[in-house]
Amino acid sequence: MDNYQNKLVFVGHVGAGKTTAIRSISDVPPVSTEMPMSSEQIDGKLTTTVALDYSTVELDDGELLHIYGVPGQKYLDFMWPMVCHGAMGIIVLVNACSPQKLTYAALMLEEFSKLAPHASFAVGVTRSDLVPSFRLDAFRNDLITKGFRLPVVKVDAREPEQVDFLVKILLSSRFVGSQIASA
Structure with a gap:
């Protein structure tokens, strides 16, 4: 029987790549509630998730990881x-x-650490290839300054290997007891 406690949730603002990341690592086609955006597009995005995305990934031990966005x-x-x-x-x-x-990252971390106080957290920075001046170390240090000491990596949400690596970082940090920790 599946353990529905094997639940991983992708969060972030519109255009961060949640739906794309879920699609890239899913073993089955995801259930998605994508709807056309209003006249206010963000980064050329035509649709947005209005309820949730859901899919599964089979782990090495055969258990299912339930993935939501x-x-x-x-x-x-x-x-x-x-x-x-x-x-x-x-x-x-x-x-x-x-x-x-x-600001978005800090708000999401604050809000979701209240909603899932026993969860482990990781941050994936998408679209960094479009911002040559982006420095991951500076962003990570800014999060530490705001009180968030956790894994932070660049990720291309379209690339299954990169999203899989981010999930493994989160799962690894979970097993060593890493949760959001104050600096």
């Missing part, structure tokens, strides 16, 4: 507690192109 818009945050209940891990995706990336 939640909408990034604040007005859809009523989904966040329902999806995050019992999550063992939260991956915050941040779009490097956003001028508010640090």
Whole structure:
């Protein structure tokens, strides 16, 4: 029988790559609630998640990892507690192109650490290839300054190997007892 406590949730603002990351590592086609965006597009994005994305990945030991993505818009945050209940891990995706990336990351970490207090956390920075001036070490240090000491890596959400690596970082940090820790 599957253990639904093997729950991993991708969070982040619109355009961070949550749906793309889930699609890239899923063993089965994900259930998705993508809908056309209003006239206000973000980074040329035509659709957005309005409820959740869901899929599974079979782990090496045969257990299923249940993967969810939640909408990034604040007005859809009523989904966040329902999806995050019992999550063992939260991956915050941040779009490097956003001028508010640090603010967004800190807000997501604060909010989701309340919703899933026993979860492990990791941050994946997407689209960093489009921002030559982006420095991962500086971003990581800024998060530490805000009180978040956790794994932070660059990731291309379209590349299954990179998303898989990010998931493994999160799972590894879980087994060594790493959760959001104050600096």
